Amino acid sequence: MVYFAAWKNHISVYPVPDGDEDFERGIAPYRAAKGTLKFLLGKPIPYELIERVATVLAERTRHRGGY
Template sequence: MATKPANIDAYIASFPADVATVLEEIRRTIAGVLPDATEAIAYDIPTFELNGHNVVHFAGWKQHVSLYPIPDGDAAFEREVEPYRAGKGTVKFPLGKPIPYDLVARIATMLAER
């Protein structure tokens, strides 16, 4: 995206339909577990905020979608997130493979609780 999107709708609309569908489902998933959050664009990517603070960001790319940051969790959480981890604070979900929306929801919930 060449210019900063005005809102999450504009951000998602800038992607091909297959990627936009995944981004929209990530958006719905996060909104479902963070009903009091507001949507924003921060760092040029979709962001959910609570009480004036960024909680979780997501982004689309050519071959994956990403979620940021990733909270620390117990051993079971770490095992679940490990296949998607791309650095300490990022997970990448490959396009063309099932997206673990339950994990997206859990990450958003954990971030909101910290």
């Protein structure tokens, strides 16, 4: 459901669902592409934000039977 990749200078998390204005504002500093969040190594990783992304994806999967 949630994928991640480790790179030399960052960690990526994807896919990123669309959300309300508050959600979009929260992920904006980390958005690297339409469906990817990029967290630079050496900076604190916002685990709460990743949890929020996973929660939104889980809710959508549960309601639609998929992404």
